[in-house]
Amino acid sequence: DQQVKQNSPSLSVQEGRISILNCDYTNSMFDYFLWYKKYPAEGPTFLISISSIKDKNEDGRFTVFLNKSAKHLSLHIVPSQPGDSAVYFCAARGLDQTGANNLFFGTGTRLTVIP
Amino acid sequence: NAGVTQTPKFQVLKTGQSMTLQCAQDMNHNSMYWYRQDPGMGLRLIYYSASEGTTDKGEVPNGYNVSRLNKREFSLRLESAAPSQTSVYFCASSEAGKGQNLLAKNIQYFGAGTRLSVL
Numbered sequence: 001d002q003q004v005k006q007n008s009p010s011l012s013v014q015e016g017r018i019s020i021l022n023c024d025y026t027n028s029m030f031d032y033f034l035w036y037k038k039y040p041a042e043g044p045t046f047l048i049s050i051s052s053i054k055d056k057n058e059d060g061r062f063t064v065f066l067n068k069s070a071k072h073l074s075l076h077i078v079p080s081q082p083g084d085s086a087v088y089f090c091a092a093r094g095l096d097q098t099g100a101n102n103l104f105f106g107t108g109t110r111l112t113v114i115p
Numbered sequence: 116n117a118g119v120t121q122t123p124k125f126q127v128l129k130t131g132q133s134m135t136l137q138c139a140q141d142m143n144h145n146s147m148y149w150y151r152q153d154p155g156m157g158l159r160l161i162y163y164s165a166s167e168g169t170t171d172k173g174e175v176p177n178g179y180n181v182s183r184l185n186k187r188e189f190s191l192r193l194e195s196a197a198p199s200q201t202s203v204y205f206c207a208s209s210e211a212g213k214g215q216n217l218l219a220k221n222i223q224y225f226g227a228g229t230r231l232s233v234l
Contacts, residue, residue: 002157004157006157009155032218032221034222036225041227041228042227042228043119043205043207043225043226043227043228044158044205044225045224045225046222046223046224049218049222051218089157089158091158093218093221096160096173096174097174098171098172100163100165100171101216101221102148102160102163102173103160103221103223105150105157105158105159106157107155107156107157108157
């Protein structure tokens, strides 16, 4: 059962506008949330994270918001640039079935920024 | 700065054949991971190794074996490949060892992936 869900498989945005990527989770024990970005033929690269004790973390054009009561987080990219076109994975850290801390990944959202 | 290196990049197998996917990291990381990525499924953990000499099952270990040869290398073996194992495989590593919870140490760094087709 998918504990981290990204319900929008794709998103298209005009260059210069805001991109908002969403992620929902079911496990209230997750303590960190991360966003990864993936270009074709490359592995995912870490983008930004947020602790479960915070509601916002900002790094340049990227801001992640966390709403714990709704078990929802979002990644805002402002302004969006063509180079941001990639697949974005949401991930959450929590205990797996062996009791070890591991990452649980969403299915990804493909962002296309139109010049 | 190589980071995490996976070989091969592409492979085609026939059902029943065996092969080993290689992964090496040069960041002196303690933990290493193998994931598979399938359409609509995201990244799913196959096996991981929190330190040299230890391995643990992830979410989807069936049909796979792993070896943590040394601190740098973590290989994934398919003994008898099946079409259901057609996927893109990613190796990752993180600085954290077992029990280390600081997030900065738990961020995972990925290789470029191996695209495997089993016919």
